[in-house]
Amino acid sequence: MKIVDFHIHAGNHYGEPLATKQVEVMLKNGVEKAVVSNLNALRSDCHNFKEENKWLANYVSKFPDNLYAYAVVNPFNGEKAVLEFRRCVEELGMKGLKLHPWLQGFSCSDNDIRPIVEESIRLDVPIILHDGTPPYSTPLQIANLARLYPEATIISGHSGLGDLWKNAIDGAKKYKNFYLCLCGPSSLAMERIINEVDINQIVFGTDLINDSEKTFVYRLHKFQHLNISEEKRKKILWDNALKLLKL
DSSP: OEEEEEEEEEETTBOOOOHHHHHHHHHHEEEEEEEETTTTTTSTTTOHHHHHHHHHHHHHHHTTEEEEEEOOOGGGTTTTHHHHHHHHHHTTTTEEEOHHHHTOOTTTTTOOOOOOHHHHHTTOEEEEEEOOTTTTTHHHHHHHHEEEETTTEEEEHHHHTSSSSSHHHHHHOTTTTTEEEEEEHHHHHHHHHHSSSOGGGEEEOOOOBTOHHHHHHHHHHHHTTTOOOHHHIIIIIIIHHHHTTOO
C-alpha cells in the first residue's frame, strides 16, 4: 500500500542532510511521498527564515514526486512572518506551514498567531503544529484555533503523543477542520483515535530526521500492525494526505 508521510524533517545541525539518502530510506520502507519541515527554522534562535525556507525549497526540488515542503515562520515576527509564509506558498510552491509552539516559544492563545491562521485561509493551505508537550503545545490549545477559525485547516502534528491523545480525540470529534497526524501515540491510542474520530480527519507521520531510520521504521511497523480495516488504512496512509496537500 502506498504511503504519504505527513511529518518528516531535514536540517543540517543533525548531520549532513542529503535528499537522496532521505528518499532512499523512504522508498526502501514503502513511503512514496513525504512533507518536510526545516529543523533549523524551528529553533527558537532562528532569525533567517527566508534563507532557511529557500534552502528547504531547493532540498525538495531534487525529488518533486517524493518530497514536498512546509514553510516555517515565527508568529512573533508579525507582518514579516505573514509575508514570508505567503512567499513560501505563492513563490516557492510550499504545501503548508509547520509551527512548533514549544520550541519557538509562543502560545496558540497569543494574538500573534491569528494573522498567520488568517493567511493560511487566504492561501488555502494547512497548518501543522507540534503538540503533546505542555505548556504551549497541547492538542486542545491547537484545537481552539480550529474553533476560532472554522475555515482553516489545523493539524495536530502528534495526536497528543503518549499522554494527551484523549484530548486530541476530543478536539477532532468537536471540530471537523481539526486533523490528527498519527506520529507518536501508542498502538492503543492510535486504534482508539481511528475508531472514534472521523477517518477523513486522520493522516500518518513518522518524524523522520534526515536519513535516520530507527524511529522511522519503528513507527511504520507499529502502524502496520494495528488491527484496522484496509479501507481505513488506505485513507490514513494515502487518500487524506493527498487531499490536504492538493496532489
